Amino acid sequence: xxxxxxxxxxTTDKHFQAGISDYVDRIGHYMPFELTTIPELKxxxxxxxxxxxxxxxxxxxxxLQPSDTVVLxxxxxxxxxxxxxxxxxxxxxxxxxxxxFIIGGPYGFSPAVYARANEQLSLSKMTFSHQxxxxxxxxxxxxxxxxxxxxxxxxx
Numbered sequence: 527x528x529x530x531x532x533x534x535x536x537t538t539d540k541h542f543q544a545g546i547s548d549y550v551d552r553i554g555h556y557m558p559f560e561l562t563t564i565p566e567l568k569x570x571x572x573x574x575x576x577x578x579x580x581x582x583x584x585x586x587x588x589x590l591q592p593s594d595t596v597v598l599x600x601x602x603x604x605x606x607x608x609x610x611x612x613x614x615x616x617x618x619x620x621x622x623x624x625x626x627f628i629i630g631g632p633y634g635f636s637p638a639v640y641a642r643a644n645e646q647l648s649l650s651k652m653t654f655s656h657q658x659x660x661x662x663x664x665x666x667x668x669x670x671x672x673x674x675x676x677x678x679x680x681x682x
Contacts, residue, residue, distance in 0.1 A: 527619045528558040529667070532589055533660060534582050534631040535566040542661045549664035556671035557619065562589060566631070575633045583636030586628060595622035596643045599629045599663060601653070603646030608680060611647075611666060612673035629659060 537543050546561070553559040564585045570578055590596060595618060606614060618625050627647075628639070635643075649662055672679035 527622050528560075528624045529553075530589075530624065530626045531559070531561050531660075531664070531667075532586060532626060532628045533561060533563045534586070534629065535656070536563055537657055537660055539657050542657050545661045546664050549661070549668045552668045553664065553671060556668075556675065559667070564589070576636075578631065579633050579636040580638075582631045583639040586630075586635075586639050587642060590626060590642065591624060594624045594626045596626050596628065596645075598635055598639065598643045598646045599627060599649065599659065600635065600646040601648055601651075603648040605648050605650070608666065608669050609673060609682075612670035615667070615670045616674050627663070629656060629663065632656060 537546060550559060550561060564582070567573070567578060567581055573581065628635075628643075630639070649659060649666065654662065669680050
């Protein structure tokens with residue numbers, strides 16, 4: 527199974543970039559994994575939040591294949607402990623052809639993207655910046671991979 531993480535907009539903080547790159551490399555030892563960054567929209571000051579979500583949603587949907595299992599990172603999604611997430615990921619690896627996680631733009635997702643999604647995950651009840659959540663989520667995917675393999679990265 528191939529796993530893809532779609533991001534809306536570049537990661538601008540160099541510290542987050544370095545951490546994300548490190549985890550992406552580490553994840554690659556366990557499974558095919560890639561990041562796809564959708565460029566930020568230009569001239570958003572003239573767009574309403576809804577127009578911006580719709581435009582970003584169209585760009586997101588162009589990245590998807592009909593057979594993809596699509597999981598949105600969304601504040602209203604299901605929360606897992608790391609071990610539960612590892613079990614969930616392992617089950618998806620056995621059933622999905624391509625697993626696509628999406629971290630949206632600053633205003634979230636358009637109705638069309640929500641309609642296309644198979645599931646929604648939340649990493650916390652707390653709010654994090656979209657830049658930071660990229661680092662946190664790539665670390666959690668790496669952690670899940672080590673849990674699945676029984677490696678000592680994760681401690682109970």
